[in-house]
Amino acid sequence: MLEELKEEEIVNKIGGRFKLSTLIQKRLVQLNQGSRALVSVDTHDKMSIVLQEIVQDKIFLNMENEIETVDDLDAIVAASEAPELDPSDL
Template identity: 50%
Template sequence: ELKSEKLVNKVGGKFKLTALVQKRLGELMQGGRPLIKDIEGKSMLEIVIQEILQDKITIDDGVSPEPAEKKEKN
C-alpha cells in the first residue's frame, strides 16, 4: 500500500485528508508546536504527514471544513 493511500484510508477520504492537512499546516505556520520529535530537516507538510501516520492528529479532533455561509437575498 502506498503512503498516500494509507493516509487517505486512515482519515476516511481525500477530502477529509485535505481538510486535516490544511488545518494543521495553518496551525504550524502560526507557531504551533509539532507533535512529533524528529522534525529536523523535514518540511511542515512532512511533519503533518508523520503526525497523521503516528496517530498524533485525526479528523475527529474537530478539524472539519468550514460550512459555507448561506447569503439571504433581500
C-alpha cells in the same frame, strides 16, 4: 514525503482524500501560526511534519472537521472516567 500521500493506507486512515486534504491544510495553518510539532523529525518542512503526525496517529479530524490531538482525546477520556471507589468509603 509525498510517497505517504500516494498510499491508500493514509487515505483510509483519515476517511478519504477530502478529509485528508482538510486535515493537512488545517494542521499546516496551525503550524504556521506557531503550534509546536507533535512528532520529532529531522526536518523543518511542515508538510513532512504533518504527514508524520498523521502516520503516527497524533492528529485527526473530529465530527465537526476540526483538528484534535491524541492529547486532547486523552484529556476528554480522563475527565469522563468515573473516579475509583475506595472500599472503605462503602
